[in-house]
Amino acid sequence: MHTDQTIFAAPAPAASTSNKLLKDIFYQETGPEYFQAVEKAREKVIDFLYNTRQPFSGIKPATIQDAVYSINLDTPLADYDELLTEVNEIYIKHATAFHLPQYIAHLNCPVVIPALAAEVIISAINSSQDTYDQSAGGTFIERRLIDWTAREIGYTHADGIFNSGGTQSNLMGLLLARDHFAINTLGHSIKKDGLPPQAHRFRIFASDKAHFSNLKNAALLGLGEQAIVKVPTDKRFRMDAQALKAAIDEQLNQGNIPVAIVATAGTTDFGNIDPLKSIAAIAADYRLWMHVDAAYGCGLLLSNKHRRLLDGIELADSITIDYHKSFFQPISSSALLVKNKSTLELVKHHADYLNPEEQDYDELPAQVNKSITQITRRFDALKLWCTLRIMGKHKLGIYTDMMIDTAAATAALLQQDPDFDLLSSSDLGILVFRFKPGSLKTDLSALNQAIKKSLFFEGAFIVAGTKVNGNFYLKFTILNPVTTVADIRTILEAIKSRGYSLIEG
Template identity: 40%
Template sequence: MNGVGDVDGERRDPRPDAAKWFLSGDDDDRARYRDAMRRACDLVLDEFAAEATPYSGATPEEVDDALARFEMLPHEGDGVAAALDRTEPILRNSVGVSDPTCIAHLQCPPTIPALAAEALLTATNQSMDSWDQSPAATQLERRFVGELCDLFGYEDGDGVFTSGGTQSNFVGLLLARNKVVLEEYGVDVQHEGLPPEARDLRILCSADAHFTATQAASHLGLGENAVVTVPTDDDRRLSMAAFDEAVADLRERGKRPFAIVATAGKTDFGSIDPLGPLAERAAELDCWYHVDAAWGGALALSDDHADKLAGIEAADSVAVDFHKLFYQPISCGAVLVRDASAYDLIDRNAAYLNPVRDDDAGVPNLVSKSVQTTRRFDALKPFVTMQALGREGLASMVEYTIDLAADAARLVEADPDLRLVHDSDLNVVVFRYVPDHGRDGGGPADGPVNGPSADDLNEAIRDSLLDDGEAVVARTTVDGETCLKLTLLNPRTTREDLRDLLREISDRGTALEPTTDDRHA
C-alpha cells in the first residue's frame, strides 16, 4: 500500500460500490436514475392506480403477512429493481385516493403537476433551513408566501411553509403565548420560561374545533385546561352568545383570555365560525386571533365562495393546508401572520445556519420563522400546480365539490332509509342509516337481544364497504350517535357515483338489519 487508494502503485477508486446509487451529472448515474424512475412510474400505474380502487379489502393481518417475507434491515441489498418490486403489496394495499368512492377523510387526490413537482423537489433535496442549502427554493417560497398573504388580505404579512394544520395551529398559538407573556408580564418565554401568572391564560375556541388547539396548549406548557370550548349553534358554528357568556365567566374568575381560535372548515361538519364577529371580540379583548383555515382556506380562490371567509383578513395568524382543497401531495401547509414582525417572538440565530451577519447582509433565512430545522421545499408543489392550472382551475374544483356535496345532501334526504345530520358550508355530508325504514329510535336502535343497534348498523355498513373494497367512507359520532360521512374533495366523483353508493349503503343496512320475526324471536 503506497497511499490511500493505491495498491502496488496502481490507483483504485476508494469509494464504496454503493456510491453509484446517487444522482449526479455522470452518464451512468443519470441512466440509473432514469431507469429507477421509469420502474417506479410503472409500479404506480400498474399496482396502485389500476389496483387500489378504492381499496383491496385486505385486513391488517393480511397486509402484515404480505410484508412479513421481507426483511426490513437486510444485511445485503440486491439492487433497485428488486427493491422496487417489493413495493407491490404496499401499493396494492394502499387506499386509492383518486378513486371516486375514496371519500372518507380530508385526504385529497393530488394533481399530476404536483406529483411531478414532488419528483423534482425530492431529487434536488433542498433544505429550507439556510439560504446556502436552498437558494432558489428560499426565494420561491418567499414570493409564494407573499402572494398568499395578498390572497388573504395581509398587506404587511409574512409566513412560512409547514407540515400541515397541526404545526400551523401550534405556531399561531406559540406566537400568541409569547406575545402576551412578554407584553403583560415582561417575561421572555424563550429565555426565562413561563411565569406563574401564565396559569391564568385561556384560549377560546368552538366545541367542534380541531383537537390541535388543545394539543398546542399542552405542548406550550399551558395545559389542556387552558382551552375553553364554546358551544355551537344549530349550524355547528361557534355561538356568539355562548362566547360572551364564557368570557364573562372567565373574567369573573380572574382568568385572562389571550387567544381566540376560529375554525374555517370543521373536520366533521365543514362549518365556518363567525369570523367577522370574532375578529371584533378579539380586538375588544386584546386577544390574538388565529383562524384555522386548513380546510376552508381554499375558498379564497373562488369568486363564488370567498365571501364565506369575510373577516379572515383581521386574523393575527392563519393556518392553510395545501394537501386538502389545493390538491397537493402530503405534506404541504403554511402559517401566515398579518404582521411580519410577529416572527421576532420566536427568532433565533445559529452560527452554522443563519449568523447575524447574514441578516445584516440581507440574506434571507427562513429557519427563524419555523419550528422545524430541516424542512422540505414543499412550496414547489403548489407553485407548479398553479402554473399548470391557475387559480381558476383550482377554484373550479373547489366549486364543483361543494356543489357535489349539496347534491349528495339532497340524495340523502330523498332516501327514506337515510337521515341527513348536517348540511355543510363545504364539501362534506354527514348522515345516518335509519333502521327499520325510516324509524330512528325504538326497535333496533334500543339494542334488542336478537339484533344490532342503530349505531352498530352504521358501523357495520362502513366496515363492510371497506372490507369488500367497495368504498372508503368515514364514520364519526354526532350527539352520541354513530354517523357516516362523505368528504367530497375528489373532482372526479360524480352525482351518479354518489347515487350508487348511497343506494348500496341502504341495501347493506337493510341486509344487516334483523327482520321483524328475528327481533321478536
Template identity: 35%
Template sequence: MDNIFLTDTLSDKELYLSMIGKTTDAILDAFNSSKAYTGPEPEELKKIIHMDSILPEKGIGFDAMFDLVKEKILPNMLRPSSTDYMPHLHSPALIESLSAEQIISAYNQSMDSWDQAPAATEIEVEVTKHLCKLYGYDDNADGVFTSGGSQSNQTAIILARDWFCNEILKHDVKKYGLPENYRKLRMYTSEISHFSMEKSAHILGLGYESVVKLPVDSRKKIDMDAFRKLLEKDIADGNIPFLAVATVGTTDFGSIDPIAEMKEICEKNNMWLHADAAYGSGVILSKEYSCRVADLMLCDSITVDFHKMFLLNISASAVLIKDGKDFDALTIHADYLNREEDEEDGYTNLVGKSLQTTRRFDALKVWTSFLMRGRNGWDEIISTSMKNAQYFHSVLVKDCGFAVVTEPEISSVVFRTVGKDLTGEENDEVNKKIRRILLHKHGIVVGQTISDERVCLKFTLLNPMVTSEKLDGLVSLIKKIAEEIRRAG
C-alpha cells in the same frame, strides 16, 4: 462505491433514469382498479407485509428489493385519487404535484438556510407573499411553510402567547419563560375544533385546562352567546384570556365559525384571533363561495393546508401572520447556520420563522399548481366539490331512510341511515357495519364519526371528479346494504 447518488456523471444519470423508469412502470401497473382499496383486511395484510428481517447481511440489490415492493406494497396501497375515496380530509394529488415531488426529492433541499436552498428559499418567500395577498393581508404580513395543520396551529398559538405576554402583560417569555400567573392563561375554541389545540396547550406548558371548549349551535358553529358568557366568567374568576381560535372548516362538518363577531370580542379584550382554516382555506379560490371565508383577513394568523382542498400531495401547509414582526418570537441565531451578518447582506434564512429546522421544499407544489391551473382552473375544482356536497345533501334530506346532521358549508356531509323500527344503538351498529362492508366488499372508503352521541357516516367530497350520478349510486348501495344488515338481524 460507485453510483450511489444522482450526480452529473453519465452512469449516475443512467441508473437514476432506470430506477425511476421501473418505479413509474410499477406504479402505473398497480393503478389497475377504479376502487379506492383492493387489499385485504388487517390481519391478512400484516402477514403479507411481515418479513423475518429487513436488514440482511448482504443487500439483495435494487431489482430483487423492488420485486418485493411490487409484491407486498403496491397492490395493497390506498388510492386517494379514486372517486370511491371520501373518508377524511386526505385529498388526491394533482398530477403536476407528482412532478414537483420528483424535483423536491431529487434535489433534497433543506429550507432552513439560504446556502442549503437558494432558489427554493426565494420561491417560498415569493409564494408566501402571494398567499398573504390572496387572504387579504397587506405588505406587513409574512408566512412560513409547515408540516401540516397541527404545526401551523401550534406556531400561531406560540406567537399569540408571546405577543400577549410581551405586549399586554409586559413579560418577555422568550427571555424569562412563562409568567408566574401562566396557569390563568385561557384560549377559546369550538368544542369540535381540531385536537391540535389541546396538544399545543400541553406542549406550551399551559395544559388542557387552559383550553376553553365553546359549545356549538345546530349548524356546528361556535355559540357566540355562550362564548361571551364564558369569557365574562373567566375574567371575573381572575383568568387571563389571550387567544380565540375560529375554525374555518371543522374536521367533520366543514362548519365555519363567525369570524367577524369573534374579532369584535378579541379586540375588546386584547386577544389574538387565529383562524384554523386548514380545511376551508381553499374556498378563497371559488368565485361563487369565496364570500364564506372573506373574513379571514380579520384574523391575526391563518392556518392554510394545501393537502386538503388544494389537492396537493402530503405534506404542504403554511401559517400566515398579519404582522410579520411577530415571527421574531421564534428567531434565534447560530454561527453555524443563520448568521446575522449574512442576513444583513440579503441572505434569507427561513429557520428564523419555523419550528422546524430541516424542512422540505413544499412551496414548489403550490407555485407549480397555481401557475398551471390559474384562477379559473382552481375555481372549477373548488366550486365543483362544494356543489357536489350541496347536491348530496339535497338527495339525503329527501329520503326518509337517512338523517343528516347539518347542511354543508364546504364539502363535507355527515349523515346516518335510520331504520324506524330500530333503537338508536341498533342503528349505530348498522352504520358501523355499512362502513366496513363498503371498505372490504366494495373497495369504497367513507368516514365514520359521532354526532349527538350517535354513529354517523361521513363523505368528505374533495375530489372534483365525483359526479351526481356517482353519488346517486352510492346512496342506492348504502340503502341496499343497510336493508341486508337489518334483514340479517
C-alpha cells in the same frame, strides 16, 4: 398491465466508475442508475393508476403486518425489479386510492399533476429551506407564495412559513399568541425565561367542534389541555358568538386570563365556517389574539363564487392554510401566515453556524428565522408554484366550486330519502348522516358502525364516521372534483343495501 405509449430514451451512460460501492449515490456518474430506478417506479405508479378499481384491497391489519415483519432488512435485494415487486406487495396494491370517487372518507384530496412533476425535482435535488446557501431560488419561491397567499387573504404586511401540516401550523399560531400576550401584556419573555407564574391561568377559546390539535398543542405549549375552553356551537355546528362572549366573561370572573380565540374555517366533522367577523369583533373588544384554522376552508380563497364565506379572515392575527387539502397538493404542504410580519421575531433564534446574529438578512435571507420546529425543511413550496404556473388560481377555484355543488346536491339526496337522516348541511363538502330505516327499532349507532366497517373491508367504498352527542354517524368528505352526483347515488345505494342486509342477517 396497462402501459402508456410514451417512449422514454435512457440517457447516455456516463463515464463508468471503478468504485461500484458508490453506484447508489445520486451524483454525476450514476445518471443511468437513477434513470432506471425512477422509470421502474414510474411503471408501478402507472399500474396503480390504471388498474386500481376500488379504493382499498380490504386486507386486514394482521395480514399486512405479518408480511412486513417477515422481511429480513439485513439482506439486500438483487435489483430494482425485486425491490419494486416487494414494495408493490406490501404497500402499493393495498394503498388507499384517494383519487377514486368511491373514496369519500377523510380530508385526503386527489393530487394535481404539476405538483407531482415538482416532487421529482424536489426529491432528487433535495434542497433544504433553512438558509439561502442551501436553497437559493427556493427561498424566494417560498416567500413569493406566502406573499401570494397573504394577498388572497387580504393581508398587507404579512409573512409566514411553510410547515408540515395543519397541526404544526396551528401549534405555531398558538405559540405566537401565547408569547405575544406574555411579552406585550405581562412584560415577560417566554422564549428567554420560560412560562410565567400566571401561565396555568391562560385560556384559549375554540368551538366544541374545533380540531383536536388545539388540545395537543396546548399541552405541548405547557398550558395543559385545561387551557382550551370549548365554546358551544349553533344548529349548524359553528361557534356561537354570543356563547363565546359569555365564555370569556365567565373565565375572567373565575380569575383566569383569556389569551386567544381559535376560529375554524371548515370544521373537520361538518365543513362549516365559524362567524369570522363576529369573532374578530369580540377578539378586538377583549384584545385577544385571533387565530383561524383554515386548513380545510382555505380552498375558498380560490373561488369567486364562494369566497365571501371567508369574509373576516383578513382580521385574524394568524391563519393556518393546508395546501395539501384544498389546493390538491401532495402531502405535505401547509403554511402559517401572520398578519403582522414583525410577530415572527418571537420565534427567531440564532446559531453561529447557521444564522448568526450579525448577518444581514436583507442581503442573505434565512427562512429558519421563521420556523419553530423544523430546521432542515423540504422545498414543498415548489409543488404549489408548479401548480399555479400550469393551472392558475381560476381552474383550482372551479374545482372548489364543483365540490361544493356536489355536496349541496348530495345533501338534497339525503334529505329526500326517508332511509337517511342528515344532521347538517355544509359550507364546504362534509356531510354527517346515518342510515335510519323507517320506524324499524334498532341500535342505529351499532348499525351504522357495522355498515362502515363492512364496506371498508370489502374495499369497494370507503366512508368515514364520527360521533355526535354520543351517537355514531356516517360521514362523507367530498374533496374530489372527479366525484359526481351519480357516484354519490351509487355509494348511497351501497350503504342502504348493506344496511338492510345487516338488519336481515
